Amino acid sequence: MELPGQPRRQVRRRAEGGDGRDLQLRQHPPDGRPAADRTARHRLEDPGGRARGCRRGDHRADHRGRHLGLPPERFVWQYRDSSGTDKEFHREGEFTPLEFRDRVLSDEFTGGLENYVCLVDDPREENPYGAATSVAEGTNMWGTADTSYINVGVSELKRIAKASIDAGEPVWFACDVNRQFAAALGIWNADLYERDALYGTTTVSGPGTSKADQMRTRESMPTHGMVLTGYDNEAGTWRVENSWGTKSHGEHAKLAGAGSMKGYGTMKDAWFDDNVFQIAVHRRLLGDDFPGLDALDRGETTVLPIWDAMA
Known part of the structure; x- marks a missing residue:
């Protein structure tokens, strides 16, 4: 049903390169204007003044700009x-x-971001x-390379994460x-809730x-991404720094005492085995x-599709 004065909405599938995965939503108001005139207003402009269309990849930034607005060109940093x-x-x-990136992520503090390597535990035989x-297309930042990593297994993840913490470097x-x-x-904790006992299942x-x-x-x-900041081999636990603060982890301070764990969390080692997939560490470790490091440096990687579980 179409109400008077309201635009009709139509979803049209656009096949680019034959993959047919891109969807485009267009409005057709009853004003008789050509489609090009209506959509031109919503294009993003890059710093050089060139309009971005909705080609593969560009359409994602275009849609975000329409709903969220364009990112600020400058901002004041105060804290x-x-x-x-x-x-x-x-x-x-x-x-x-x-400028903010160069100031905060300088080589002086990071040792050079290009020197960090992602390692994963992907136990699938394939x-x-x-x-x-x-x-x-596994990147969250426009114009950067696809996410790449070396599959090493969970035991290696733990060993190298501990070595990084021992060297004074927390681990994402x-x-x-x-x-x-x-x-x-x-x-x-992998044994936190006994759901199988409750429901009679074998999950x-x-x-x-x-x-x-x-x-x-x-x-x-x-x-979700967090940071490992410590570990206890005797207790079989890891200290986790999260971005959710005391609103999510506030009571943990009462358990730890002296406020030393306020805003932090505790991860059991068995939970690490089941649910941790990836870490980022400096290559000197x-x-x-x-x-796999030589192949990674040369860009000789096996490419997984964007819908893979590791994406």
Whole structure:
């Protein structure tokens, strides 16, 4: 049913390169204007003033710009220092995004971002350990290379993550965050909820329930990134820094005492096995003869589709 004065909406499938995966939503108001006139207003402009169309990849930025607005070209960076008692206020000045990146992510602090390597645990037999792999169109930043990594297995992930922490460098990691997770307590534990005992099912130890099987069906996949900041071999736990703060992990401070864990979480080692997929570490921890590193550097990777569980 079409109400007077309201535009008709039509979804049209556009096949680019024969893949047929792009969808385009167009409005057809009853004003008789050509489609080119109506859509030109919604195109993004790059710094050089050239209009971006909706070609493969561009259409994603175009749609975000329509709904969220264009990113700011400059911004003021100011903050209050949370350390100490005076809570000193800092105003660093005005920056472009690239100037901010160069200031905060300088080689002095990071050792050079190009020197960091992603390692994963993908136990599916079709993706062998030691192989360099990438994900087609698997990037979150315009104009950057696809995500690439080396498949090393969960034992190597743990060993290298601990070596990085021992060297004073926290470790970014990706996991399936909401599985067996008590947010208010800040605890990730593979045995936290005994759902199989409650429902009489075999989702944990039955057929088709391995980490590899659950990746194939997309029952489990990386959903969130956090940081490993410590570990306890005797207790079999990891200290996790998350971006959710005390709203999600506030009660954990009461469990830890002295506020030392306020805003942090605790991950059990068995949960790491089942739900951690990826870490990022400095390549000096790997050595030049690390399996798969040469192939990764040369860009000789096995390419997975964007809909893969590792995307």
